[in-house]
């Protein structure tokens with residue numbers, strides 16, 4: 001290849017006992033879109049953090065345009081021409097687009113507005129520079145993040161799972177932008193778990209497994225199965241077939257629920273009606289920000305209904321609208337929140353203590369004292385069954401990679417054997433091997449009679465899992481669609497607020 005823009009040799013980084021990166025060699029060519037592929041905990045984020053100057057390697061060398069390089073901070077990385085767009089956006093909701101950009105890019109407001117408009121036109125990143133961020137969709141917010149990085153004139157842009165926040169219609173648009181950037185001379189490092197996307201957009205791929213490079217390939221020359229094998233070291237398991245619907249009792253019922261939040265940035269919910277029976281999976285599709293987190297809080301009991309709202313939310317046949325989260329759990333309800341580090345787990349606590357947060361009901365606490373052996377055994381079981389990659393149960397939750405923490409939380413909740421399980425974004429950030437294992441387990445539990453409610457932005461996932469799908473758009477739910485009779489384009493149209501053709505099957 002032409003001489004590389006960025007070259008890594010022998011990059012090594014450990015966190016205590018964990019060898020996150022071992023002797024990594026990587027060359028990023030100018031004008032290329034280069035995928036970094038690997039299952040959860042393979043070391044992708046660690047490697048990107050070293051390139052962006054957030055972390056320092058223990059060993060190895062970096063070279064930038066042939067010159068040796070040491071970055072002590074992201075500021076220096078940006079100065080050299082490396083930009084990064086993180087998965088979790090860092091914009092201030094109450095400021096406008098240009099005000100957000102002004103926080104990191106020097107310049108007069110009027111000039112910046114003009115540059116934002118020009119970049120928007122040149123790269124398909126249209127967004128109103130004077131709009132407040134809180135009115136922007138997720139896709140628009142991502143565009144703001146990309147524009148902000150582009151304003152420092154990067155030669156290399158790192159994108160961490162950029163498509164996980166986007167509805168299918170916008171993924172193509174992002175790809176178009178990335179191709180234009182590449183053609184304009186920017187190289188892109190693209191982290192993703194989605195193999196088909198990598199095949200569609202990337203011209204090179206480096207695959208990591210267990211902190212080591214297992215291959216440098218042209219992803220267009222390999223099918224998704226090949227790539228998956230390199231990534232996880234074995235073939236992908238087949239999806240679990242769903243048994244016919246059993247028509248079991250209603251375990252969750254929401255009837256005409258209206259919710260007017262006090263927070264002006266929260267989404268108002270109107271006439272929410274849904275029901276989940278034993279032995280079935282209902283999926284809520286939709287782009288996040290359309291009321292998902294408000295609905296999740298109302299179902300989990302994090303928000304309880306005001307006194308005058310009765311007969312709106314039933315669980316296991318009881319009106320639970322006024323019950324708090326703990327009381328709902330006592331009825332046999334379990335919940336995996338979307339926000340893993342805020343609500344799903346306490347990062348500073350060990351996995352054992354994190355088990356106790358919800359699993360204390362399984363006799364892990366006796367007479368107010370923790371039964372340490374039982375709690376440890378429960379945690380070890382969860383780690384084994386759900387393939388949580390960690391040196392042990394005593395490790396702090398915050399030290400796990402994102403996907404591994406998600407596996408741990410999903411496993412912990414499933415092990416409570418609830419009657420009704422509610423999972424928000426079940427495989428968010430989870431690699432394909434582990435994601436397919438989590439999905440198989442959910443279908444298995446459904447076949448055994450559990451009632452399951454899933455909120456997901458991933459349509460393919462919903463189609464693999466669900467019997468029925470409802471779409472949440474601007475605080476309203478579509479009718480329940482029978483998943484096997486519905487096409488993804490129909491769901492897609494509901495997701496952006498367009499109506500579905502009337503002949504499609506509804507439940």
Ligand SMILES: Nc1ncnc2c1ncn2[C@@H]1O[C@H](COP(=O)(O)OP(=O)(O)OP(=O)(O)O)[C@@H](O)[C@H]1O
Nearest residue numbers: 015020040041042043044045046399400401402403
């Ligand atoms: N600050 C830290 N302290 C301790 N261990 C860490 C820390 N950061 C990462 N690790 C460990 O390093 C390994 C690699 O993690 P990394 O986040 O790079 O993986 P990843 O490939 O990005 O995973 P994912 O797809 O789940 O985000 C994991 O075993 C993780 O637990």
